[in-house]
Amino acid sequence: MQLPLFDSPDTAVAQPAAAFAALDEARAAALACTRCGLARTRQRVVFGAGAAPARLFVLGEGPSEADDASGTPFSGPSGRVLDAWLRTLGTSRAAVWVSNVVRCRAAELFGKRPRNRPPRPSEIKACRYWLDIELAFVAPEVVLCLGATPGRVLLGRGFKLDRDRGRWATGPGGILVLPTYNPAYLLRLRSQQRAAAEAAVAGDLALVRTRLAPADTPP
Numbered sequence: 646m647q648l649p650l651f652d653s654p655d656t657a658v659a660q661p662a663a664a665f666a667a668l669d670e671a672r673a674a675a676l677a678c679t680r681c682g683l684a685r686t687r688q689r690v691v692f693g694a695g696a697a698p699a700r701l702f703v704l705g706e707g708p709s710e711a712d713d714a715s716g717t718p719f720s721g722p723s724g725r726v727l728d729a730w731l732r733t734l735g736t737s738r739a740a741v742w743v744s745n746v747v748r749c750r751a752a753e754l755f756g757k758r759p760r761n762r763p764p765r766p767s768e769i770k771a772c773r774y775w776l777d778i779e780l781a782f783v784a785p786e787v788v789l790c791l792g793a794t795p796g797r798v799l800l801g802r803g804f805k806l807d808r809d810r811g812r813w814a815t816g817p818g819g820i821l822v823l824p825t826y827n828p829a830y831l832l833r834l835r836s837q838q839r840a841a842a843e844a845a846v847a848g849d850l851a852l853v854r855t856r857l858a859p860a861d862t863p864p
């Protein structure tokens with residue numbers, strides 16, 4: 646059963662910094678974005694997706710190969726892990742916002758195949774424009790940061806995933822930020838390490854669930 650944790654946002658929507666009257670207008674403009682070099686190699690711009698406003702904003706690093714083909718964030722194996730995490734939170738993609746630090750796939754050739762690489766600082770800086778617009782329209786209470794890159798983007802260069810994962814922090818505009826692992830990282834781990842990481846994520850998700858639970862709902 647889906648709990649109403651994320652279905653009744655009472656957070657006021659902040660005014661977007663840019664000249665878009667609605668998120669759909671921003672999305673339409675972003676789909677033609679050429680603000681950074683990733684525009685030359687992408688198949689699709691992967692704009693955030695879900696509910697806006699929403700109490701929870703899930704922020705990953707960047708589109709995967711599957712996302713680049715589908716145009717939907719977290720549409721591949723990592724997305725299936727994320728969906729399970731959302732079920733643990735008693736919610737689903739329809740009630741939260743899911744997005745990334747950059748909206749075009751960052752990849753480099755490894756042999757003959759393109760392989761994902763971390764986005765460069767200049768790419769992150771260029772795409773911050775769209776991230777800030779999404780944050781303004783979604784107006785979340787909590788941002789769940791998946792991995793080191795989103796953590797650094799919202800919490801500064803001093804962010805360290807090993808040290809700061811699972812600790813509440815304050816992001817831009819006073820938004821509560823909870824860093825955890827990226828699902829893609831868990832999928833790369835061997836079983837014993839993965840079990841330990843999954844236990845850590847379970848603890849992190851429990852913090853988010855407690856924070857977003859209505860006052861009259863036992864955690």
Ligand code: SF4
Nearest residue numbers: 678680681748749772
């Ligand atoms: S990554 Fe972001 S800034 Fe760069 S082209 Fe894509 S949408 Fe534009």
